[in-house]
Amino acid sequence: MTLLTLHAVRLLGFADTDAVAARFSQDPGLVESTLIDAGRTGLVTRSTFAGASGWLLSSAGRAENERLLAQELDQYRARSLVLEVHDDFGEFNDGVVSACGSLQLGVPKNPEATDVLIGALAAWRPLEARLARTLPRFEGYSDRLLRALKESARDSSWLTGTDRDSFHRVWFEIHEDLIATLGIQRAQS
């Protein structure tokens, strides 16, 4: 309960109780109790930005999140698996971020950049499947990426927007999930 709740806050960055609960399909009431308890011990804080209120992981909460994730990796003997997937992800991460940049800076409809994103989804799908066989919490990213691509056909905001579950937002979250799970620092991106 605590692992998935803290990890949901980590992945979402800043989110209210319902969104935190929905991230891993947890009961909202139990998640709220967990968050209130975590707030008492300084693992999360309740904040307001630009009129929106939500939960934010503190430095102590981030450390506790990584401690629980390390326990999970040991329990399922999954460290080498996640390391391999992280390395494979890194091989096409730059291409995705570059394509997202091209889409922002160039013409809205950029077939070559869109092809890169379609290719990235195809490359990510088997990696997600490998992870999810051992760590089911990694399920769902491919479906969200596919939805973003489909929606982008009518509204290009679904490629890089920050106000929706856009392709870049989901991709950013995968990256955060992998580095959080491994307890490593974000390097250049």
Place this chain on the structure above:
Amino acid sequence: MAMVLVGTAASAGSYRGVARLVAGPDEFRLFRSGDVLVCRTTDPAWTPLFGMASAVVTETGGMLSHAAIVAREYGIPAVLGVHDALELVPDGEIVTVDGAAGTVTLAGTQ
């Protein structure tokens, strides 16, 4: 002589304002709308600050970083990969961030 820090021009635009050094989420509460965000790196937790910031300066990252994408989405200038920005920019200093030239100019030295 003006002190000009150089990094990667990641999101175009120019803004002159108060630099706010933020080490991590525990210091988010100190950030005020309109401040220039100066930090080491960012992750999804920092996205709400991009919505309040008038410009962003980071020590890591470059054109191929998630921070560049998010800054462009918010339409704010960003200069990324500025070495030792947290050491060289005093908190509260007036700075000019030029996201097209990739420069951060400290007002105290102008």
